[in-house]
Amino acid sequence: MPQNPQQRLVEITAHDLPLHxxxxxxxxxxxxxxxxxxxxxxxxVVCPYCSARYVLKGDLPKxxx
Numbered sequence: 301m302p303q304n305p306q307q308r309l310v311e312i313t314a315h316d317l318p319l320h321x322x323x324x325x326x327x328x329x330x331x332x333x334x335x336x337x338x339x340x341x342x343x344x345v346v347c348p349y350c351s352a353r354y355v356l357k358g359d360l361p362k363x364x365x
Contacts, residue, residue, distance in 0.1 A: 308352045312339070314360055321347040321354070 312319060319337045322330060332349040339345045343356045 308350070310352055310354045311357045312354055313356070313358050317360075319345070319354060321350065321352055 310323070316323075317339075319339050320334050321337060322332060322334065330350070335347065335349060337345045337347060337354060339354055339356050340360055344354060346353050
């Protein structure tokens, strides 16, 4: 995935799964409809609403595919 300088990079761990955007700590002005994102296949995903780029750090928990 080419990185756009305007994209916000968010590193997550298995503790943050299931992943959704916006995250619970996003400021009110940055909120959009919640969308669940599947990061388990490639280790990264981009939100279709705000273009935030999420990258998985570390291993997936047992049982995740």
